[in-house]
Amino acid sequence: MNLAAANIAWSLLDASQSADVLELVLAIEQEDSAPYRSDLAEVEAFFSPAWISRAIGGRTPSGELVAFGLVRMPAHHGERVEVSLWGGIHPIWRNLGLGRELVGMQVRAAREIASDGETKEASIVMHVDEGHDDLTDLLQRDGFVTDYVYVQMRRPLSKPVEVPQAPPFISLVPLAEDLDPQVRAAHNAIHLESQGAQTISAKQWAAERTHMDRNWSYVALDTLGDRPRLAGYIISGRYEQDWQARGWSEGYIDEVAVYDEVRRVQLLEALVSCAMQAYRRDGIDYAGIDVPLQAGAEEPDIEFFGSLGFEVAGRTYVYTKDIDMTASPVKKVVRTQGRRRLFRSREARASSRRSDDGNG
Numbered sequence: 001m002n003l004a005a006a007n008i009a010w011s012l013l014d015a016s017q018s019a020d021v022l023e024l025v026l027a028i029e030q031e032d033s034a035p036y037r038s039d040l041a042e043v044e045a046f047f048s049p050a051w052i053s054r055a056i057g058g059r060t061p062s063g064e065l066v067a068f069g070l071v072r073m074p075a076h077h078g079e080r081v082e083v084s085l086w087g088g089i090h091p092i093w094r095n096l097g098l099g100r101e102l103v104g105m106q107v108r109a110a111r112e113i114a115s116d117g118e119t120k121e122a123s124i125v126m127h128v129d130e131g132h133d134d135l136t137d138l139l140q141r142d143g144f145v146t147d148y149v150y151v152q153m154r155r156p157l158s159k160p161v162e163v164p165q166a167p168p169f170i171s172l173v174p175l176a177e178d179l180d181p182q183v184r185a186a187h188n189a190i191h192l193e194s195q196g197a198q199t200i201s202a203k204q205w206a207a208e209r210t211h212m213d214r215n216w217s218y219v220a221l222d223t224l225g226d227r228p229r230l231a232g233y234i235i236s237g238r239y240e241q242d243w244q245a246r247g248w249s250e251g252y253i254d255e256v257a258v259y260d261e262v263r264r265v266q267l268l269e270a271l272v273s274c275a276m277q278a279y280r281r282d283g284i285d286y287a288g289i290d291v292p293l294q295a296g297a298e299e300p301d302i303e304f305f306g307s308l309g310f311e312v313a314g315r316t317y318v319y320t321k322d323i324d325m326t327a328s329p330v331k332k333v334v335r336t337q338g339r340r341r342l343f344r345s346r347e348a349r350a351s352s353r354r355s356d357d358g359n360g
Contacts, residue, residue: 005096008067010105013055015047020065021057024090029245031091036242041210046070050204052116054109056087058098066090069102071109076201079120083110083323086126100138107142107321114323122323130315144319150290151302153310154250157280157287163273167263169224170231172274175217180205182230183219186259209254213238216251216278220258220267232258234271236279251279253289265304272308290316 013021022043029037046055051072058067069087085106089098107124114122126144128135166172175183181202188199200208216236221228234256243249253275258267276287289310291301302312 005093005098007061008058008098009061010056010058010067013057013068015044017057017065018043018047021046021055021068024065024068025088027090028088035246036239037245039241045207045210046072048207050075050201050207052113054106054113056102056105056109058102066093067098067102069106071106071113073110073113073122074200074204076199076204077119078199079118081114081119081122082125082320083114083122084125085110095134099135103138103142111323115325120325122325124321124323126319128317128319130317136317136319139319139321142321144321147318147320149293149318150316151293151299151312152290152314152316153288153302153305154313155276155287155305155308155310157251157276157284159309161273161276161280163277164266164269166220166270167266169222170263170267170270171221171223171228172218172270173221175214175219175233175235177214179219179230183233183235186230186233186257187255190257190259209235211237211239212254213251215282216275218271218274220271230259231263232256232267232271234275236275248285249283250286250288251275251282251284253287256289268304269308272305276308288313 018040022038022040025038025043028034046053052075053070053072056067056069056071057065059065067087067089069085071083071085073081073083085103087099087102087106089102110122110124124144125147126139127150128139184200184202184205187205191199213236216238218234219230220232222231235254237252237254239250239252253272256268256271256275258264258271279287287310289305291305293299293302
């Protein structure tokens with residue numbers, strides 16, 4: 001580390017410094033030609049009480065914020081938890097050793113916030129877009145391993161969208177607010193079964209849905225019984241702040257899930273096609289989704305979306321590292337492909353959007 005980097009002052013940040021954080025994040029996104037742009041609301045959400053978090057900042061002697069790292073885990077969680085890391089270094093201050101120093105502080109902070117007396121198994125998670133070899137090398141040297149991959153897929157909406165007929169006794173209706181509790185319960189049940197992940201509270205759910213467009217989001221209701229039963233849902237995000245950077249508009253599938261194994265493919269196709277038709281009706285250029293793929297697994301989900309006209313546009317690699325909660329190594333949080341099919345974006349997109357932002 002050179003002398004200038006050695007003079008960087010590190011401190012904890014809070015919501016009152018969100019504007020400084022946004023200025024830094026935007027500088028990083030512009031330098032890296034990122035296909036998205038953050039806004040103040042997203043940065044302020046870093047400090048939401050729905051999360052237990054530590055925000056670390058590095059300032060020059062003149063007070064300019066040139067490094068930022070976020071560490072957070074859900075405030076509502078069980079015995080097993082993931083602690084997420086995001087961060088970045090100002091382009092002018094890269095390759096001076098600040099990235100390695102920042103990641104080291106983040107890992108230590110992750111261990112500290114996970115040691116809350118409730119957590120028994122924990123892992124640190126960081127997302128890295130392909131092409132960020134320096135950050136990949138830094139994480140691998142620190143003991144992180146590749147867990148799974150998010151495959152970014154995109155479909156041009158200039159092509160017609162055919163909405164298949166829904167299965168018998170299935171109604172597709174807009175995701176109204178009064179259906180949120182049912183959808184969140186289904187989300188929690190699927191994650192608990194397929195990934196062993198912690199459930200999320202109503203407060204966390206709301207915090208992750210600030211960019212949800214209800215006109216693009218739907219639920220599938222099974223009307224065969226005495227009362228309608230949730231059979232599936234699709235949540236779409238409207239991230240207009242990204243459109244200028246991308247050069248096109250995009251309806252983004254934050255999450256799509258089905259709760260019916262027998263009619264899985266039919267329901268998925270109906271939900272995705274219904275959402276794409278809504279995007280197209282509003283004049284949107286593309287539909288996008290990040291499909292999670294277990295490392296070394298087959299790619300039926302990629303093939304499914306390919307059959308709907310989606311094409312692979314990129315990949316984001318998820319690196320994990322176990323936190324030693326006791327003297328014995330903590331068991332790895334294993335993600336498996338559960339009975340139910342679930343496609344979910346990067347913790348409502350934020351994870352992979354910021355974790356690779358120039359940790360040089």
